[in-house]
Structure formats: C-alpha cells, structure tokens
Amino acid sequence: MNQTSRQFGFLDQLQRCSLALPPAPASVWVHGETQSQFEAAGDVISGLVAGEPQVRLVLTSAFPETVAFLRHWLPGEQTGALPWGFVTRRYISKVNPRLIVLLDGGRSFGREALAEARRSGVQVALLSEPSLNGGLAPAVPGDLVFPALGQAPERVLETLRPFVPSGTPIPMADAWLKGTWRDKIGQSRLWRGASRLLAGRRIDDWEALRERLGRPRAVLCLGNGPSSEDPRLAGLSHDCLMRVNWRWRDRGLLTRPQLVFVGDAATIHRVPACIFGFWNKPIESAMLLRHLVTQGPRRMEYVTLERVSPLIRDRTWPARPSNGALMIVAAAGLAPERLIIGGIDLFQHADGRYPGDALSTNAYTRVHHRDTDLALIDTALRDYQGDLVILSDILRESLARRRRETISDRPE
Numbered sequence: 001m002n003q004t005s006r007q008f009g010f011l012d013q014l015q016r017c018s019l020a021l022p023p024a025p026a027s028v029w030v031h032g033e034t035q036s037q038f039e040a041a042g043d044v045i046s047g048l049v050a051g052e053p054q055v056r057l058v059l060t061s062a063f064p065e066t067v068a069f070l071r072h073w074l075p076g077e078q079t080g081a082l083p084w085g086f087v088t089r090r091y092i093s094k095v096n097p098r099l100i101v102l103l104d105g106g107r108s109f110g111r112e113a114l115a116e117a118r119r120s121g122v123q124v125a126l127l128s129e130p131s132l133n134g135g136l137a138p139a140v141p142g143d144l145v146f147p148a149l150g151q152a153p154e155r156v157l158e159t160l161r162p163f164v165p166s167g168t169p170i171p172m173a174d175a176w177l178k179g180t181w182r183d184k185i186g187q188s189r190l191w192r193g194a195s196r197l198l199a200g201r202r203i204d205d206w207e208a209l210r211e212r213l214g215r216p217r218a219v220l221c222l223g224n225g226p227s228s229e230d231p232r233l234a235g236l237s238h239d240c241l242m243r244v245n246w247r248w249r250d251r252g253l254l255t256r257p258q259l260v261f262v263g264d265a266a267t268i269h270r271v272p273a274c275i276f277g278f279w280n281k282p283i284e285s286a287m288l289l290r291h292l293v294t295q296g297p298r299r300m301e302y303v304t305l306e307r308v309s310p311l312i313r314d315r316t317w318p319a320r321p322s323n324g325a326l327m328i329v330a331a332a333g334l335a336p337e338r339l340i341i342g343g344i345d346l347f348q349h350a351d352g353r354y355p356g357d358a359l360s361t362n363a364y365t366r367v368h369h370r371d372t373d374l375a376l377i378d379t380a381l382r383d384y385q386g387d388l389v390i391l392s393d394i395l396r397e398s399l400a401r402r403r404r405e406t407i408s409d410r411p412e
Contacts, residue, residue: 015081021095024096027055027078043153055164056078058097064081075365085113088116092120099122100123125143144160203302214240217337220241221341222343225343226351227344228253228343232391245263257271262278263323276303277304309330319369325372325373374402
C-alpha cells in the first residue's frame with residue numbers, strides 16, 4: 001500500500017508522541033489502514049457512539065492520506081496519526097478507550113501497541129482475521145474476532161455496543177464545555193494574564209462593530225453549505241460580507257470577507273486579513289494563543305459574542321452553537337437594512353455538506369445540534385426589522401415550520 005504523497009503535520013507528530021491530546025472521560029478508538037476500511041465500517045462506527053455524547057470517538061491511521069480522509073469524512077471527531085508503540089500506554093491513559101477496534105486486523109497497529117493495549121485491559125476487536133505479515137501475533141484469548149465486516153455489520157455492532165459506556169448520558173452542554181486541549185490551554189490562569197497584552201484590538205459592543213464595518217446597510221452571511229454558491233448571489237449587492245472558517249477560500253467565490261467566525265483554529269492563518277468572530281471568552285483566549293504561535297505578537301482584531309450579545313451571554317443553550325448560527329446572531333445585531341443569508345443548510349442539502357464535496361459526512365458533529373441552531377437563529381431573527389433574504393430553502397422552511405409548531409404548542 002503506497003500512501004507517501006502526504007506527510008503528517010506538526011500536531012500529528014506531537015500526538016504520535018502522546019502530546020497535545022485532549023483527555024477524555026471515555027472513548028472508542030478505531031484504527032485502520034485505508035479509506036475503504038473506514039467507509040465499510042461507517043455504520044458500525046457511528047452506531048457505537050450514537051446517543052453517547054460523553055464518549056469520544058478517536059480515529060487513527062498509520063497513513064497520512066487516510067488521516068486526511070478521516071478529517072473530511074467525520075469532521076469534529078478526534079482524528080490523528082497512530083502513536084508510536086513506546087508511548088501507547090500514555091496515549092491510552094489520555095484518551096481512555098473502553099474499546100479498540102482494529103479495522104485491518106491489527107496489521108498496521110504494531111506489535112508493541114497491540115501488546116500494550118491488551119495489557120491495559122481494554123477490549124480489543126479485530127474486524128478481519130489477523131495477519132502474520134509484519135510479525136503480528138494472531139488473536140489471543142479475550143480478543144473479539146470478526147470476519148469481513150460487510151458480511152454482518154449488525155452482528156458486529158450488537159456484539160461491540162455493550163463495551164461502550166452508557167447509562168445516564170452527560171448532557172450535551174456539559175460534554176462540550178469540557179473543551180479541547182486548545183480550549184483548556186486558553187482557560188489557564190497563566191495564559192489569561194498573558195493574552196491581555198494581545199487584546200488591544202478587541203471590539204466590545206455593537207456600536208463599535210457597526211462603526212468598524214463602515215455602518216453596513218446590506219450584510220451578506222455565507223455559511224459553508226451548498227447554498228453558499230447559489231446563482232442568485234450574483235444579483236444581490238452587499239457592503240459587508242461575513243463567512244465561517246476557511247473552506248470557501250479555494251472556491252473562488254466571495255473570498256474577501258470583513259468578518260469571519262472561527263471554529264477551526266487553522267482559520268486564523270488561512271484567511272485574508274479581517275475581523276475574527278468567536279463564540280465565548282475561553283475560545284477567544286485559545287485563539288489568541290493560536291494567533292501568537294502562527295502570526296507572532298502582531299495584535300489580532302476580533303469580536304467575541306459572549307461579550308456583546310445578551311442572547312449568547314445570558315442564555316444557556318443545550319448544545320454548542322455552530323459558527324454559522326453565531327454569524328447570523330452577529331449580523332442581526334448590527335441591524336442592517338437588508339440581511340442576506342446563504343450556505344446555512346443545516347446539513348440537509350441534497351448536494352452534501354459542502355459545495356463540490358461528496359466525501360464529507362453530511363451531518364452535524366456531535367457537539368452541535370440542529371434544534372439548537374434553529375432555536376438560536378429563530379430567536380436572533382425575530383426582532384430583526386429589515387429586509388430578510390434567505391437563499392437556503394432548507395433554512396427558510398425549517399424556520400417557518402418551527403414557528404408554526406411553537407405557536408401550536410402555546411396553551412390557549
């Protein structure tokens with residue numbers, strides 16, 4: 001198998017040494033060689049953690065091309081390079097797997113890692129007959145061994161599911177408040193103090209943001225869904241563009257936003273100079289750290305909705321709001337004469353998750369939820385008095401349906 005055209009990045013190299021890992025209360029660790037192995041096991045993988053937001057999904061491969069595929073296929077899950085064998089014990093202590101599923105029968109997992117996994121007491125499942133190629137030992141008593149996965153995925157899932165912790169799930173809010181390793185660094189006392197030195201260009205109220213953006217009369221909000229490339233955009237003028245993350249950068253359409261909401265930390269160094277938007281103070285602090293590492297001590301200009309919006313600051317939502325929903329909150333808060341929304345398709349568009357991308361899983365990641373996004377967007381838009389244009393039929397119809405249901409549920 002030749003997968004040498006891509007190299008592991010810096011973060012992957014750290015994680016191969018069991019560094020920079022977000023600790024987990026419990027996880028399911030799935031390892032494989034190829035894209036086809038993970039695709040064949042897709043229903044099993046999703047079924048193992050369905051309804052268990054407190055259980056992290058850890059996906060690894062020894063091959064950079066497969067890791068790159070996994071990051072597109074299941075965005076939001078913990079994906080990375082297989083750790084070096086000699087740090088497997090530490091890796092296991094960090095991600096705390098209750099089940100290790102080897103889609104390649106252990107061929108690329110490594111003798112040392114496999115031995116350490118067994119010594120740790122974690123249940124090992126081999127989803128193809130183990131191979132002696134490369135010197136790996138065959139299955140040992142206690143391993144679960146299955147033939148080719150395609151023959152009986154339901155039986156595989158039924159057998160493996162009892163090894164996944166369940167019971168009373170941690171509420172989604174509590175699950176995402178645990179944060180990633182970057183969030184945790186951003187919340188540390190030492191960094192909170194140091195980050196104040198880089199906060200000189202922070203925008204702290206609606207009027208200041210409105211002024212900085214040139215008091216826009218028409219704001220265009222574009223998420224990353226297929227409707228972000230709706231042909232009608234060519235006939236809709238705007239004087240302020242807001243976007244989410246950086247995926248749109250290489251599509252060649254509307255690539256000079258004034259405000260970009262950040263979920264993926266790589267956005268900080270992948271997009272043109274602009275104002276960055278963050279959800280809350282811990283993420284703000286973590287992104288200041290990322291900016292310092294990637295851009296040096298140059299100050300970053302940004303706005304944090306927890307600081308400026310009562311809708312974010314004073315209410316608790318049952319799941320983590322997506323950056324697309326936060327972008328609409330910001331746009332409505334500016335009270336422009338016209339607000340145009342595209343690319344917020346709630347992961348239900350027939351063309352997939354992103355324009356021109358048939359690979360990525362077209363579903364919310366487990367820290368977000370469609371109902372929370374709809375509730376937040378609906379609340380933000382109810383008081384908007386200007387001309388509202390929603391290009392996404394899915395969003396427009398979902399909002400209308402939600403409002404009808406809300407009215408029908410009210411007591412007479």
